Amino acid sequence: MTARPQSGPQRIVCLTEEPTETLYALGEQHRIVGISGFTVRPAIARKEKPKVSAFTSAKIGEILKLQPDFVVGFSDIQAEIAAELIKHGIEVWISNHRSVEGILDYVRRLGALVGAADKANAYADELRRGLDVIQAQAATLPRRPKVYFEEWDEPLISGIRWVAELVRIAGGDDVFPAQAAESLAKHRILADPAQVIVQAPDIIFGSWCGKKFQPGKVAARAGWDTIPAVRDGQLHEIKSPIILQPGPAALTDGVRAIAGHIHAWAQTHA
Template sequence: MPYDIGPRRIVCLTEEPTEVLYALGEQQRIVGISGFTVRPPRARKEKPKVSAFTSAKIGEILALEPDFVIGFSDIQAEIARELIAAGVEVWISNHRSVAGILDYIRRLGALVGVPRRAEEYVHQVMMHLDSIERAAVALPKRPLVYFEEWDEPLITGIRWVAELVRIAGGDDVFPERSAMPLARDRIIADPGEVVREAPDIIFGSWCGKKFRPDRVAARPGWSAIPAVRDGELHEIKSPIILQPGPAALLDGITALHTVIARWSHAYAERAARGPSRKRRS
């Protein structure tokens, strides 16, 4: 199909533009992808992998003769600088919220000349979010949730994660930190803060390595946390929650809600049987 609008040779330095372009049927424009890309699975078979997250094969990217490169956040600023210096047009998005992800889909769709298709896709995603939110509203109890993005040092979840936790039926225990766009501003220097917040559920998504509930439970003083005491430590795979793209709004929130809903119904069953433990309101 001839395409007359927008860039024709796109390199995606992160997964979300790849996932969006495939969802919109515009994958023929992609000539290179991130090595961390897992969605859609076919992309790994069809496209050359030319970058990680904080590094990229600049020479290989330039050899692909891209007319547009898409990246994300300040972490890829140096990669962007090198490509711009080589004469390549680069778009570094910096969206950090659910609304920002939806707008990102719209902007990318408009960029490649399929704004209507992008809007239809956004509508589908929003319908999924709405269905999760309706189910969450009906839950008998909202748990307190601690989401851990990294363990050394402890880093709590970014804004879109906290928003998805809320939509899924939980209350993030560090909402003020989630609003901070930079990871360094979401560091929890004192692990005792988590103990004092007493979350009912702990989600872990350590980007690039497997979440270890046993190590979390063994932290000094953490045995007093309800989530640790009750065995409510759950991994959410980073590709479906820490990528600011459709995956988080579809599979990520579904995974969150599944755990939250099960906890909530179990809590209600215990309450019906007799007095329950005191919880912070």
Template sequence: MSHGPRRIVCLTEEPTETLYALGEQDRIVGISGFTVRPAIARKQKPKVSAFTSAKIGEILKLRPDFVIGFSDIQAEIAGELIRHGVEVWISNHRSVDGIVDYIRRLGALVGAAARANAYADDLRRGLDEIAAQSARLPQRPKVYFEEWDEPLISGIQWVAELVRIAGGDDIFPERAIEPLAKQRILEDPSEVVRRAPDIVLGSWCGKKFRPEKVAARPGWDTIPAVRGAELHEIKSPIILQPGPAALTEGVGEIAKVIQRWAQRRV
């Protein structure tokens, strides 16, 4: 006997990826247009939302009994759907622990708690393995993660935590704990220069990272990461979504960059 909602619309990628991973994809009737994982979802499911906007009429035509979104940024979409009588869950997790817990809760909602718990445990083991490898590195680099370039926005909490798991230290820990992007805007770009990161990771939220533009910023030629050509892109779909991708491919890519940097210093 099936439990939980049968017709789910996912306004962001992470519930889609999680439900596919749990074998519950038949419940999904609509997805975000930004969804890239799993690739088959784009072929199988209609795209009914962006991140800050959604086709409310198209969503209602799908007769959803549950809509899943993320954060205050989707509050207006949620409010409109609620006014139309749709049940909406807006998750607001910002940490690695929050992502793992989110997977467990979503699994429980669709009657797949055991599978979700096993999946979450497996993701946690993977993180523990990366942490154990990084603990053996001879040196920990200082890392600047840039989420946007105009204005400069530093990385969110789960990103800073994944950098730490992968063997680095985020240079803006006091910013990372701020949940809103506007609170992570760097009013003074020279603060990055003063904190002297060894590695710069760029993930410009849907547009291509341009290391040459970063290197050309006034005064940035003195930054160790610029001098050492340690400017690397982490694709936004694998790190800026608070779901399984960040805990697998995203942290894996960060770990590769940090391990290569450390090896060059042995």
């Protein structure tokens, strides 16, 4: 009996980390022929797969040499890369999800696109159950802290929507919900650092994409010594690979890291 040929694309290039992590989680990593240079999850991907892109740029020639039949990227920021590949006849999917539900749907859609819908649905359900457990634990907290999440420091940029939602699931309340609803970073710039002072967050999380968060530098900002989070030493780094990628990492290690700090704060502020 002749084996049925495998369905779906066979040579996939991932321009960002989340499709790589998702495909590995689904056991479909054999389809990947190229990845983003920023990929850190899973660690084995960096050893097994050639790195052919950054976030805003890509080695188009190297990608074409890999003869991909499908390229996966994220957001309007990669529009030029996508357009160049499309001009060369490559099929490209640029997702643009910005919420927790969007991430779960992304997992399902990517799985369906590669012929692994059942596995993707099961994995998305598993991720959802993990979030439900964290949310249930958060419901038992005696107090919910006010949280400021800083995505960048020069200028100050507050957290994106899925981050604000994960803060809420973990038991905190993001102090800039209106900004979080904005998909573009330029629309989440805080024009005046005093805006944070006014909000008086109990916890400050920093995840400066591409560089290490410096709590001392934050605490030294003019007037910030009056902020409860600064006064109480509640300034914590959440590593960018586990929270700023709209994929499985944020829904697992990312939200758990946030929840750990929130629960520790709640125990001392009951």
